[in-house]
Amino acid sequence: MTSTLSETLTLLLIEDDDGDAYLVEELLRQAEAPPKITWVRSLREARARLTGEIQCVLVDLSLPDASGLEALREVLALAPHAAVLVLTGLRDAHVGVAAVQAGAQDYLVKQDVDARLLARAIRYAMERKRADLAHVRLVEAELTAKENARLESGLLPVAMLRTDAIEHATRYLPGSQGSLLAGDFLDTVQTADGAVHVVVGDVCGHGPDEAALGVALRIAWRTLVLAGRTGEPMLRTLDTLLRAERDAPEIFTTLCTVTIAPDLRRATLRVVGHPPPVLVRDGVVEAVGGAPSGPPLGIFHDAAWPAIDVPLGEEWAMLLYTDGLIEAVVGEGDRQLGVEGLVGLVRAHGGVDLDRLISHVGTLTDDLAAVLLRRRPA
Template sequence: MTTTLDETLTLLLVEDDAGDAFLVEELLMQAEAPPRITWVRSLEETKAQLGPQIQCVLVDLSLPDATGLEALEHVLDLAPHAAVLVLTGLRDVHVGVAAVQAGAQDYLVKQDVDARLLARAIRYAMERKRADLAQRRLVEAELTAKENARLENGLLPVPLLRTRELRHATRYLPGSQGQRLAGDFLDTVQTPDGSVHVIVGDVCGHGPDEAALGVALRIAWRTLVLAGQTGDLLLRTLDTLLRAERRAPEIFTTLCMATIAPDLASARMRVAGHPPPVLVRDGVVEVVEGAPSGPPLGIFPDAQWAVLDVPLGERWSMMLYTDGLIEAAVGGELLGVEGLVELVRLHGAIDIDRLIGEVGTLKDDLAAVIVSRGET
């Protein structure tokens, strides 16, 4: 009667006794799909043979250069993704139990091993290892999700907005790359003089490092605005922070910030290498002329940004956004700024949810702030 293993496995047998090694190999050769076996006699030889191709390790705990749990610990460290089966003698059953407690998937008493028991033990050990790895990935995913949520809370602040004359909306959506976290950030703050300050920014790249940098820049911007710092001095301060906090010198940040006057009838903008804001004024859809007004942060240490003075009037809507919106494909082509303006004209207003519905899947992340006054 042949013994069945579900797949052709690659095994490492760590056994210094030639007779015991021969017995294990003979038993495994009775399987319907005999595994590929590499036999080593010591822990030193084990180090040279262990690699990602090894799916299961059968290890004797009485080796010439390591004994007991010391040998097992070395094997577990060297092969974290392999199932480990411990071979022990009748007098060392308690050692086998301790080995399982230390991280081995199972143990076998050499005197009790037959072909069927050995094949079943290997199969079960493989399944236990898969379950252990899956559980570990689940725990890691839960920890990552908690960290992501903490960072996302930093990227998506509660606006400090007192006036009821403005309608305010934000959107933050991940792109199709699957990364929940990116460097896009946004914020809105109204200062005691009644001015409304808005920012949307984009740290190049994706991942927790970029997200953390985006959080740092957003919090710094809010702090500086509340402290009364504005204009080029504010941007140069953010540029200094970016250079100090970024993990690589090629990391840069684009952003658009607007200060809406206390009477809500005009705005002053600086656009640092960022897509131009879209405006709807008295039914006319356009982009802010002169944008960008200067380079991104983190490129030129002596950069300057021109001031863009924008009259708004009594009825208007303004959208600041990251390039995830204009880099989306519509009809097989990138939307672009002109395409975005045409869509807003077609809709008759800045309706961010409808815009997102029109462009479909976003290739890159999107952060957007829409501020409106009156009916537009």
């Protein structure tokens, strides 16, 4: 009866006994697709032949230059991606068990081997090795994902906000790319004079480089604000930093900064090539600063970003966000929400509820960073 070894394999046989080696070769010739066999008599010869092409290794652990588990460990180290099948004698069956515990996929007693058993053992060893490698990759991926999540969560800011007169909420959500941290960034800082400063920005592109650049810009923004450097001087410094840190000249950044006066009744905006904030004030919902103050950072060296002054009054809510929100597809087809659609949703909901708003727009195709500020009368 022929064996069931049906795929052509590249196999290395490490066996110093000519008779045993001949027996293995004869048995494997009966397979449906006889493997390509390379036979060596020692571990020294095996070192030169254990290349990436070898898919399975049959090894006798009684070799002239190494024996027992010492020989097995070297084979496993030399061929980490190959299945390893140990050949033992009747009196050494316990060695085969120890070999499996040490990392071999299986063992065979030479005196009990026939063509069918040998072919099946090789096939099963290959499948076990594939499963072992897949499990290792899965564990490594899970560990990497956990470490990345810890790192990325640590890079998200904690708002420096002392007043209780303003409700503050943020959301940072990945789009279809699935990473926790992208080029979007946000931050909120209250300075010693009582003014509240907010930024939401978006570095164009996706990936770790853009995420790192977004974090650098966010930290620079916070440092500049705390140092009292706001307005256009701050934006020019961020523009200089962006040009120094970006990987390519076509990388640009949009952002919106808001400074709320200490009395919380008025705000100053600078909309830097970014979607305008949505303001709810006296029952009216609108996008403020509809025309950007100026172009994105990183495009023009002589750009200017004039301030937009906005009266707020006693009771108001303001939503700053990145374009992941307005580029979300809503309803049937591929229609995007857009700024007008966002204003309509807020109006229909009777105010800004971040979770309800995000759940309504459905699947995000781009990353989203959002900051909601709300003031209610005392």
